[in-house]
Amino acid sequence: MRQIEGAAVLTAADMRAVEQAAFEQGDSAAAMMRRAGQACAAAIRRLSAGSEVLVLCGPGNNGGDGYVIAATLAADGHPVRVAALGTPGSDVAQQARAGWVGPVETLHDTAPAPVLVDALFGIGLSHPLDPAIAQALLVLIAAARLTIAIDLPSGVDTDSGALLGCPAPADITLALGALKPAHLLQPAASHCGAVRLLDIGVSAPDTMQVVAAPALPMPGPHSHKFNRGMVAIVRGRMAGAAELAAAAAMHAGSGYVALLGSTIPAAPHALVRRKLNDESLGDPRIGALVVGPGLGRDDDMRATLERALATDHSLVVDGDALHLVTPEQLRARGGQMILTPHAGEFDALFGSSDAGKLDRARAAAQASGATIVFKGADTVVASPDGRARLAPAASNWLSTAGSGDVLAGAIAACLAAGLDPLGAAAAGVWLHGEAARRCGPAFIADDLACALGPARAAVAGAVPPR
Ligand SMILES: NC(=O)C1=CN([C@@H]2O[C@H](COP(=O)(O)OP(=O)(O)OC[C@H]3O[C@@H](n4cnc5c(N)ncnc54)[C@H](O)[C@@H]3O)[C@@H](O)[C@H]2O)[C@@H](O)CC1
Numbered sequence: 001m002r003q004i005e006g007a008a009v010l011t012a013a014d015m016r017a018v019e020q021a022a023f024e025q026g027d028s029a030a031a032m033m034r035r036a037g038q039a040c041a042a043a044i045r046r047l048s049a050g051s052e053v054l055v056l057c058g059p060g061n062n063g064g065d066g067y068v069i070a071a072t073l074a075a076d077g078h079p080v081r082v083a084a085l086g087t088p089g090s091d092v093a094q095q096a097r098a099g100w101v102g103p104v105e106t107l108h109d110t111a112p113a114p115v116l117v118d119a120l121f122g123i124g125l126s127h128p129l130d131p132a133i134a135q136a137l138l139v140l141i142a143a144a145r146l147t148i149a150i151d152l153p154s155g156v157d158t159d160s161g162a163l164l165g166c167p168a169p170a171d172i173t174l175a176l177g178a179l180k181p182a183h184l185l186q187p188a189a190s191h192c193g194a195v196r197l198l199d200i201g202v203s204a205p206d207t208m209q210v211v212a213a214p215a216l217p218m219p220g221p222h223s224h225k226f227n228r229g230m231v232a233i234v235r236g237r238m239a240g241a242a243e244l245a246a247a248a249a250m251h252a253g254s255g256y257v258a259l260l261g262s263t264i265p266a267a268p269h270a271l272v273r274r275k276l277n278d279e280s281l282g283d284p285r286i287g288a289l290v291v292g293p294g295l296g297r298d299d300d301m302r303a304t305l306e307r308a309l310a311t312d313h314s315l316v317v318d319g320d321a322l323h324l325v326t327p328e329q330l331r332a333r334g335g336q337m338i339l340t341p342h343a344g345e346f347d348a349l350f351g352s353s354d355a356g357k358l359d360r361a362r363a364a365a366q367a368s369g370a371t372i373v374f375k376g377a378d379t380v381v382a383s384p385d386g387r388a389r390l391a392p393a394a395s396n397w398l399s400t401a402g403s404g405d406v407l408a409g410a411i412a413a414c415l416a417a418g419l420d421p422l423g424a425a426a427a428g429v430w431l432h433g434e435a436a437r438r439c440g441p442a443f444i445a446d447d448l449a450c451a452l453g454p455a456r457a458a459v460a461g462a463v464p465p466r
């Protein structure tokens with residue numbers, strides 16, 4: 001049982017492809033189910049501390065896992081009952097069912113137990129739960145002291161994270177072989193409780209991963225302020241937003257941060273204030289240029305944005321700038337670009353849709369040629385090359401004014417430090433989440449920017465000095 005940071009994330013189709021590849025290498029579905037069920041049983045035995053376990057078994061292979069779990073617990077002398085919904089459909093699930101020699105109650109008639117194991121449905125759920133099934137599950141969850149979902153809580157859509165009748169959250173979800181998008185995307189993620197990953201002996205590709213602590217370059221004896229990574233930030237109509245992004249870039253480790261658009265001295269004095277003109281915008285030492293926080297959307301600011309786009313700098317495009325560009329314009333510009341839309345900005349730029357957040361982010365990256373940081377309680381980072389990073393849940397206190405500006409600055413610092421756009425975006429998201437964790441409750445964005453330093457210190461030394 002392991003933590004999820006850095007773990008592979010697979011859609012239902014990806015998971016089936018990985019399983020199929022394992023079968024072609026000589027593995028069998030029965031052996032895989034045995035490994036999955038036994039790994040779950042070992043975790044459940046520890047978590048239940050001797051209390052009676054009720055395993056709910058569905059009609060598919062998730063139910064098959066449930067029968068293996070029950071048989072393994074019983075063989076270890078652990079008190080366990082089984083209640084089923086239908087009879088197993090696949091050969092492998094029937095085989096697992098045959099391995100359970102105790103009685104099988106029905107979902108609708110069974111009595112609650114202190115520990116409930118939900119092995120009704122996993123990645124094969126194809127339509128919303130019947131309300132009678134959801135109600136029976138709800139009653140058992142409410143009566144249990146601990147609910148453990150196998151692979152996924154029953155009643156969530158694997159790929160989009162939508163709820164398909166899931167009646168109540170589990171306390172713990174044991175993900176099998178890899179994470180699925182629903183473990184990270186809302187609202188399903190909130191129904192998973194604590195997610196832990198169990199190895200079932202398959203090797204998953206790393207195209208999609210959970211955001212993990214980044215490896216960030218450390219300054220060495222040859223470092224100076226510019227080769228640490230210079231960030232420039234365009235100041236717009238709401239100056240505070242750009243100031244926050246600048247503070248964030250400084251605390252996230254940038255060696256030199258310039259605010260373009262004002263020369264009036266003010267704290268912090270480490271921030272270099274310069275006029276916004278062709279010379280300052282064209283400074284070849286700039287490693288990342290941030291445009292959009294507090295920019296404004298009038299014609300002057302549109303012209304300022306055009307000037308930023310006309311440079312060949314790596315760009316972080318945030319806030320108002322996301323209302324002033326089109327995906328086609330960005331694609332035509334090319335170069336390294338990271339866009340950081342929240343849901344409203346995403347809709348404005350790419351159009352609204354009922355598709356899942358991961359699919360939308362990946363499509364947007366394709367359309368714009370930019371790395372997309374689709375922000376929210378379930379931030380998704382998608383690269384035009386198809387790779388993606390999904391953030392684990394972060395502090396809900398991040399829902400405060402200016403936290404997006406801080407994220408843009410943190411990402412810019414990582415981009416200027418030499419990370420590729422996907423790496424920089426994921427590193428910025430991690431630093432932002434870690435800074436929020438360190439801030440505790442009710443922080444303001446200024447505190448969050450300052451906490452990026454300690455967050456950065458937590459990964460100091462990850463890579464040698466450059
Ligand atoms: N393929 C394998 O060998 C392995 C599969 N594993 C487990 O198998 C799961 C996937 O198994 P399946 O593909 O059989 O899918 P599930 O067991 O998640 O569900 C499929 C079954 O549910 C029925 N169903 C779907 N939606 C329903 C609804 N709304 N109401 C009522 N019935 C519904 C389907 O007709 C089918 O019988 C994984 O989540 C994992 O738990 C693991 O054991 C690892 C090995």
Ligand SMILES: [K+]
Binds near residue numbers: 062119120150153
């Ligand atoms: K389940």
